[in-house]
Amino acid sequence: MTRPVPKLDAVNRPFWTGGADGELRLMRCQDCKEFIHPPRPVCRHCLSDRVAPEAVAGTGVVDTFTVNYQPWAPNMEVPFVIARVTIDGAPGVYLTTNIIGCEPDAVDIGDKVRVSFEQQGEIHYPLFEKVD
């Protein structure tokens, strides 16, 4: 599926390109150890500017989801699942993503999922698939 392309900058680049090394990278405060998402050069928990991207496990749980039936752009293939996923080891972070590799009606809240990167050019979109 065609996907809008994120504009890369110094702060978001680790997130959008980490998949090249098979890693899901989230910004983390090096002082208080909290995660910061969306990534920013400052920690929202302790105001430290000592932040750096770190690889996380890449597994998580479906927090909520919706099955989208509306083609918002020409040639958009529907239906597909949009989900909000919590990330193991990164409390407080939610990623909006797609659940792929199963029928849309097979997804439910609480499902365990694992990241699966889809590459388009420089960008490695972190999508998720269900773990059996």
Next chain:
Amino acid sequence: MAEAYITGIGQSEVGVRLERHPLLLTLDAVREALDEAGLSIDQIDGVSTYPGRVPVFLGFSPVGADELIDALGIRATWHAGGGEISSQLGAVVAAAMAVKTGAARHVLCFRTVYEAAALSRPDEYPPMRKKTVDGNSQWFAPFNAMSPANWTAQYAMRHVKRYGLTREQLAQIALNDRANGVRNPRALVRKPLTLDEYMSARMVSTPLCLYDCDRFTDASTVLIVSAGDAVDEVTCTPIRIAAFAGTVERHSWDQAEWMSCYPTGEDLWKQTDYTPADVDTVQFYDGFSFQAITWLEGLGFCERGEGGRFIEGGHRIALDGELPMNTGGGQIAGGRLHGFGFAHEAVTQLRGLGGERQVSNNPRVAVATSGGGPLATALLLAND
């Protein structure tokens, strides 16, 4: 403390693919508001709007405060217009603060929308095209979660799974809107909707179907906010802005567990001696029907998670129910006036000018809200 009142209110024709210039739609609403208040344009010394002129997406907001000041020959001692405010009705909150501090006496607040017309005239109003996405949209658009419908649907799905919200319950927002729209001469849709039609509608983003969503509309709505020591200059019944709130804890559509209407609803009641039991009618933002349910919960009209059961069968929120909701048809029947319509309708009801849709027993206190996700504003309005 100094008070702020809503005095004159006005509304242009409400339609789709209107030919009339958006500045003239705004003028129509301004004239109606001035006439009602018995004010002249010379007495207007402030202008407030949301989200200001949006050049990359003109249909969304074709007229800003700057242009209106110049176009109507206003001498403004205070003005503001922008999107980074608690939500659409945040423009009214800003105006209330301006008149309370004496920065202005009569502030013209407006919201003009032209989305349907813009879509039908792409040469004049080119659609937004971008090669890349940045800012907040980079966290949604790459997953084709393009619309607030998707973002709102995810909250709604959690309500379904955690609290048992059913489609039959959710339907009551649209059914109530469409029933009330029949009685509102300016409503965009003036035809009732049946539960069968709702249940068989196509899905947009589960659990939201076609009838859970408002649609692009062309219209302008005006509310004049006047200082307490200036209301003797107006001829209409002034409606007091008894309290307002617009609390945000995380400014994000996906990093907060729930939407900003919950902290906003809680904080509204800290500003007033009124309680939810005093409220005679509610006008809740329903660009997506589910948002009205969360406002019910956020403002404490029922417990969190009980919104679906509260509106079950639709009797409580009907025009003759215990808490008449969206008496002008909300945005689903009334048109996507984008927030301002809810305050306009609340004022209409508190003045007893609702005609066929007037709530009985002289309503004195109303809540009007706007916003979804991280955006939330609640106004407590009183004829007291």
